[in-house]
Amino acid sequence: MTAETTTTRLTARGAVTRERIVAAAADLMYVRGVGQTTLDDVLEASGVSKSQLYRHFANKDEVVRAVIERMGQHVIQREQNNLGRVSTMAGLRRWRDVLVQNNALRHGAYGCALGSFASEVADHDDVAREMLSALFAEWRDLLEAAVRRLQENGSLRSDAPVDELAIGLLAALQGGYLLAQTARDVAPMATSIDMALTHIESYSPS
Structure with a gap:
């Protein structure tokens, strides 16, 4: 066995271990919250040793950042799939229906993963806050692109403030998640998303 093969195998094994840690931490933090999840909890849920965890993460903040990256990729990929071809108000309402129906399966209990993390970590971890800010900006851009397609195909007037409408829709969604969670x-x-969609629709040509 060559040194290169050994290194590759160890690297692959390490990647599997790291993924196990992050997956376990993500599940715990989503349900319990960041503050109520300890590294000991993550160790127990993931089944890895303390030395394995610290080989990949220096502290809890690094674990949290890895979880944000993982959850962020999931949310943005989902939104790219759901919003990528939206170009009508009917399409936006179908996007709304999917989000509401998916949250109904959890009885609204856990809210938006990114929003929940933002409320817990933004005040004490600038790196995590900047990661979340970038993810929300990406989400806003996807909404803005969808609203702009409505404008380009004549569904909205040329004076519709596309960027403001996208921000308002994202804010309504996040506020709606929070209200549903409580x-x-x-x-x-x-109701929150419907109000935002009704406002967008008010820019339809007469």
């Missing part, structure tokens, strides 16, 4: 009911989330 009420354990998706109805406030549905």
Whole structure:
């Protein structure tokens, strides 16, 4: 066995271990919250040793950042899939329906992963805050692109403030997630998004 083969095998094994740690931490932090999840909890859930964990992460902050990266990739990929071809108000309403229906399966209990993390870590971890800010900007850009396609195909007037409408829609979505989480009911989330969509629709040509 060559040194190169050994190194490759160890690297692959390390990647599997790291993924196991991050996956376990993501599940725990999403349900319990960042503050209520300890590294000991992550160790128990992942089944790795303390030395293995510290081989990949120096502290809890680094674990949290890895979880944000993982969750962020999932959310942005989902939104790219759901928003990528939206070019009508009907398409935006179908996007809304998917989000509300998916959250209804959890009775609104856990809210938006990115929003929940932002409320917990933004004040004490600048690196995590900047990661989350970039992810929200990417999400806003996807919404803005969808709204702009409505404008380009004539569904919205040329004076529609596309960037502001996208920010408002994202804010309504995040606020809706929070209300649903506290009420354990998706109805406030549905209402919040519907209000934003109605505002967007008010820019339809007469």
